[in-house]
Amino acid sequence: MSTQDRLIETTRELLWERGYVGTSPKAILQRAGVGQGSMYHHFTGKGDLALAAITRTGEEMRAMIDGLLDAGGSAYERIEAYLLRERDVLRGCPVGRLTMDPDVIASDELRAPVEATIAHLKDRLAVVVQEGVDGGEFAPHLVAADVAAAIVATVQGGYVLARAAGSTDAFDMGVRGLLSLLSPSSPAASRTPSPDLPKD
């Protein structure tokens, strides 16, 4: 791995652990094992390096989301797959946590990849929810975009609950609660989409 890559990867780790304001160039350099000069050779400064790191984290997350939602199965199953995917819950979301960082939010450049990643997740989920509504899996009055936002919010908020309590339990509870609301009629039944009906 190149020195430049080492810097980006180390920065990704530290941004995840401590956020932007909590991460110093010195901490990055020490953990990466490189000198000051290398960093300022490849990047103009802390912000520039953080931008590269956040961008890469966002790309990775989008790829993971696409992988989960592109897999087969009913709408409910794909949403369930997203909600139940393995996570380091107590570490929080490497993208979402940046929204609580004042310097990230204050910079349109740093916020852009965060916004793009969250928007992508919401949009992809909205399509799945709409498919579920159209296929009769979900209640017909549901607004796909609203439910998608609720799904993303439940996950992001689940991290908050878990970290507040110092335990992953609250995250799991929130996810279970949301899934139970998504399947109101038959909680334990296998859910097969009803066949398409002629629309007239």
Next chain:
Amino acid sequence: MSTQDRLIETTRELLWERGYVGTSPKAILQRAGVGQGSMYHHFTGKGDLALAAITRTGEEMRAMIDGLLDAGGSAYERIEAYLLRERDVLRGCPVGRLTMDPDVIASDELRAPVEATIAHLKDRLAVVVQEGVDGGEFAPHLVAADVAAAIVATVQGGYVLARAAGSTDAFDMGVRGLLSLLSPSSPAASRTPSPDLPKD
């Protein structure tokens, strides 16, 4: 207001805006308009002052929650009142945002009031949800504690979505999505709890 109170109030503001790692004693003193000596006279240091500030914020929030949930109305109405209460959405939650602060999470003392506040909110909502289930307002298969966690998570995550997008819209969408899931059968109908039936 005493100097001590000025310090606490100013610290609450800054913790809300910038979190713990992003808030320096110097910034507090400048905004409060007091000298170094006063702070170190009343508090042992930054952490001690932050503890007082977080504790007060937590107490205020708990009082507000109780006020909302103690008010009359159906279970749905009280949950709706909590979800739709006026908020400075783009500022985030003054308690929840602290869970993303590495130094707060690393300190059991600083985390305690955060945990207590979130737990109180979850517990109070769980009681309301259970009342809604028992009264026939909500689907009988719902687990109150799980749904309560989903409600809190939707709000906390809604802040994340809103701040990522730089707009309050996503917060409102998530709340609408959750409310629509809570009222699956009759989205627009007025919801009157069905009368209690004898339990045997």
Next chain:
DNA sequence: GTCTATATAAGGATAGAC
């Protein structure tokens, strides 16, 4: 390209005058 040295400011706390 990478390193060490240096510079300026800020973070966080102490000492002691008033």
Next chain:
DNA sequence: GTCTATCCTTATATAGAC
């Protein structure tokens, strides 16, 4: 109780040697 002065460390960046 409150203030200013001082102290040591860290944050962030630049300069220049190799």
